[in-house]
Amino acid sequence: MDYTQAKHRIEQLRAVLRESNHKYYVENAPVMSDYEYDLLMHELEALEAQYPEYGSEDSPTRRVGSDLEEKREEGSGFAKYPHRYPMLSLSNTYSIGEVEEFAERAAKALDTPFTYSCELKFDGTAICLTYRDGALVRALTRGDGVTGDDVTENARRIGNIPHRLTGSGWPQEFEIRGEVLMPFESFESLNHEREVSEEPLFANPRNAASGSLKLQDSEEVARRGLMCTLYHIPSPLEGYPTHDALLEAAKSWGLPVSQERRICRSIQEIEDYISQWDSARKELPYATDGVVIKINEIPIQRQLGYTAKSPRWAVAYKYKAEQALTPILSIDYQVGRTGAVTPVANLEPVFISGTMVKRATLVNEDQIRSLDIHHGDWVYVEKGGEIIPKITGVELSKRPEGALKPHFPTQCPDCGSALVKPEGEARWFCPNGTGCPTQLKGRILHFVSRKAMNILAGEATIEQLYKLDLVHTPADLYHLQMPQLLQLEGWKERSARRFLQSLSQSKSVPFERVLFAVGIRYVGESTARDLARHFGSLEALQAATREELLSVEEVGEVIADSVLAFFQKEENLLEMNRLKEAGLQFSLKESPGQVSAALEGKTFVVSGVFSVSRDQIKALIEAHGGKNSSSVSGKTSYLLAGSKPGPDKVKKAAELGVEVLDEASFREMIGETLPAEDLFGGMLPEPTLF
Ligand code: IVH
Secondary structure (H helix, E strand, O other): OOHHHHHHHHHHHHHHHHHHHHHHHHOOOOOOOHHHHHHHHHHHHHHHHHOHHHOOOOOHHHOOOOOOOOOOOOOOOOOEEEOOOOOOOOOEEOOHHHHHHHHHHHHHHOOOOOOEEEEEEEOOEEEEEEEEOOEEEEEEEOOOOOEEEEOHHHHOOOOOOOOEOOOOOOOOEEEEEEEEEOOHHHHHHHHHHHHHOOOOOOOOHHHHHHHHHOOOOHHHHHHOOOEEEEEEOOOOOOOOOEHHHHHHHHHHOOOOEOOOOEEEOOHHHHHHHHHHHHHHHHHOOOOEEEEEEEEOEHHHHHHHOEOOOOEOOEEEEEOOOOEEEEEEEEEEEEEOOOOEEEEEEEEEEEEEOOEEEEEEEOOOHHHHHHHOOOOOOEEEEEOOOOOOOEEEEEOHHHOOOOOOOOOOOOEOOOOOOEOEOOOOOOOOEOOOOOOOHHHHHHHHHHHHOOOOOOOOOOHHHHHHHHHOOOOOOHHHHOOOOHHHHOOOOOOOHHHHHHHHHHHHHHOOOOHHHHHHHOOOOOOOHHHHHHHHHHHOEHHHHHHOOHHHHHOOOOOOHHHHHHHHHHHHOHHHHHHHHHHHHOOOOOEOOOOOOOOOOOOOOOEEEEEOEOOOOHHHHHHHHHHOOOEEEOOOOOOOOEEEEOEOOOHHHHHHHHHHOOEEEOHHHHHHHOOOOOOHHHHOOOOOOOHHHO
């Protein structure tokens, strides 16, 4: 690898890891498995060590991933507080050899005897609890390691977190850290409920735990069946010589400390612990993904100290994900919205970690080659953090006689264009961005998705709209009218009207999300936000030079070049203009701006499920001069209840005589029965439709 290639790869890895951090910590929707993430992180660490001239203070290798909730709309989000002691991560490894090295290094550096505390690595979301005078006074998430979100109210609704300590001898004030977990049972019933109500499912219990801890509705948190296990006291407490003694004391104060710990005295004992729990952990009611090995003596921990990211006195050994062996039935080549062609294997269905797997990604042509995949091969399949499982190896002893290698297509399986492989890319692409149906539909689907424009349309609707020649690009959506929508199979006036309403509402989606929605390569949600905040408008972004783009924190060459390439294409400029004409937000508003004073002096508590997200409802309240509050009290003017509101809130409102409003009456209050012109894109529909 020469210098330019190394620089390019470093940029690429940083961009991918940053985006992956955002997806993992903020959206709770991981895009890769922990294993893949760790591999990329280790690759970046190695490259940065080899090419220190490309080092950067804010590289993901030097920062703890951040779960801080972005304050999208005023009034939503959590208060943020600094951590008294930074909340770091752990250095991790998948190799017993590296655990041995850790133990040997420690033994060499230390001249006093010491022990290890081996414990499970819980796979949930980290929490830091502060107790003062025996009472829980604050609970913070890890945040970016320096500042965390204040989730105290939510933590109080987690069954095994005590509000008050019991026993005696607790310090006047101290912090204790641990993990909030969602047991498998709660996870399954939550996902079942979400399936029934057509809400997106959580990929795994970790995401569900983290998403639940960040809910704005603490009664819903109480219903989610979370639990907590505690494993670290960062406060320097007198009289406790070891980590183990500290945790035992915490246990005597009624705190739920992790139970499966063992004090080990040799590397052999550590290895025994690791292998024992490799199988035993499968019987636990919650997820664990490894073992943490900590040096037990506090003075030695102090002596070893910390790096910028993790303690030198601990290491995490991570178990490899569970695998299954099953034959490949056939291979499909799927085209994505960027034109990338991904090989996907159809498998003989097989159970992995509790779910049935039927398809798995083969990633790209190189991966097929390096795994040496043949038709009909029996393959090892693994479920990572993401929903799509991965093929990790072939069982050669089961290869059918005369099995042939698959031929990666040279033409787009959808539109027939000759595939291309741009320099530095591992994937083949269909270059027909403006004509390839799968790419067009994929882009529209991305555009309407919840995190983008949040328009009420799924895959089936987009498919139909495309088939009927009504929509080829996102901008076409804004020209749809009632009579056309009624051509869609199964669509009635009501569904069409709801769809048009969501289109109309999407015109107030902020610029940063519009920028994400238009689908510039490598511009994920967090990069879109950085770009929007830096440039303020589409014009400014479009006029930006490479240097100006590169001056944005978190934007490297890969992203800068991709933005430049996007605005060089005629068809993209045309589409941007059409979207602008449709009335989308192409600049940042200084403040959300008050629309009316209809709700002046009124305080609302919002609970339940609405036609749009609760955050959007809250933003509407504020835009009309009202205030939001999280709990019903004497000061509450209205409980705005969607479907399935929190029963405690409804009860409290009844007790206090607080009026309960439904969404329709609320919308009436703010004069939001949209005028017909708005609903039907300027054209009144046939009178018979009413
Ligand atoms: S100790 C200073 N012990 O793993 C380090 N962490 O990948 C204190 N984790 O951020 C952490 N189980 O959220 C510790 N038994 C355990 C753990 C554990 C899970 C989490 C924790 C940490 C992350 C690092």
